[in-house]
Amino acid sequence: MRIILAPMEGLVDAPIRETLTRVGGIDRCVTEFVRVTQGVQPPRIFYKFAPELYNQSLTQAGVPVAVQLLGSDPEQMGRNGRKAVELGATQVDINFGCPAKTVNKHKGGCVLMREPELMHEITAAVRQAVPAEVPVTTKMRLGYDDRSMGVACGQALEAAGSAEIVIHARSKVDGYKPPAYWEEVSRVREAVSAPVIANGEIWTVADYWRCREVSGCDDVMIGRGLIARPDLARRIKASQQGTEVEDMTWPEAVALVREYAEVLQGWLEDRFVTGRIKQWLNFLRLGFPEAERLWPTARKIRDVAPILACLEQPLVT
Numbered sequence: 323m324r325i326i327l328a329p330m331e332g333l334v335d336a337p338i339r340e341t342l343t344r345v346g347g348i349d350r351c352v353t354e355f356v357r358v359t360q361g362v363q364p365p366r367i368f369y370k371f372a373p374e375l376y377n378q379s380l381t382q383a384g385v386p387v388a389v390q391l392l393g394s395d396p397e398q399m400g401r402n403g404r405k406a407v408e409l410g411a412t413q414v415d416i417n418f419g420c421p422a423k424t425v426n427k428h429k430g431g432c433v434l435m436r437e438p439e440l441m442h443e444i445t446a447a448v449r450q451a452v453p454a455e456v457p458v459t460t461k462m463r464l465g466y467d468d469r470s471m472g473v474a475c476g477q478a479l480e481a482a483g484s485a486e487i488v489i490h491a492r493s494k495v496d497g498y499k500p501p502a503y504w505e506e507v508s509r510v511r512e513a514v515s516a517p518v519i520a521n522g523e524i525w526t527v528a529d530y531w532r533c534r535e536v537s538g539c540d541d542v543m544i545g546r547g548l549i550a551r552p553d554l555a556r557r558i559k560a561s562q563q564g565t566e567v568e569d570m571t572w573p574e575a576v577a578l579v580r581e582y583a584e585v586l587q588g589w590l591e592d593r594f595v596t597g598r599i600k601q602w603l604n605f606l607r608l609g610f611p612e613a614e615r616l617w618p619t620a621r622k623i624r625d626v627a628p629i630l631a632c633l634e635q636p637l638v639t
Contacts, residue, residue: 347555
């Protein structure tokens, strides 16, 4: 009954992984994708996306982190998978789910679901290139143009040696619009023997249990729901034990944002740090009414110190 933090390009970076895994409840993370085109990416690129490689592929809280690759050339994907393991990766994940137009235009991510045979070739090449003891896993959607390709693609990935298959319960065309089609994930799960992990539209503890019931999956991956409510995984874990924990308060959430900002300031120029804070705050609006009330003011601020001060100001009820 694992909870996995989803890879979200441009948002779920190493600092936010560190912050969220310290809150608790998360069993595994996956990096933003390392783009594979021609040749093997230099070590600095792998370390940029997965600094946890310096720490046995663990966050400081001890949560394992998989390195994710995205590309369409089986040979190059295999070579980069091997390099990731040489640098310390303990799991290699392959992205067949990214819906971004730019990525799909260059034959990466979800567009590959039009070609299950190529998905098989890519996964098999990585599986062959990576030591047997290192799991190769995959992430996909239910299809590209519609939701009809889930079973065929899932079977192709299993046949190629994917140890687990994460399924975002929508097609590319569906984007991120509700609902999530968890019942379609169930169809894939029933058609393969590899473990299937359900992903998509889990915002609350109740959503988690409904997703498990409909999809039949024991494990789930959560992205936006954990960004909006950083304590969601912790509360789900408590519910698995039949107990409850107190909800995170707004001051506790602000403390996490401040902690995140401090780490980012060691990585980025302040103007970029402010942008990342706003990006997170925009998601926190979905989980905290305080964030919604502060948003009109905070969104106009360009510097780090003032935006953090804004988040900590008393709110008049």
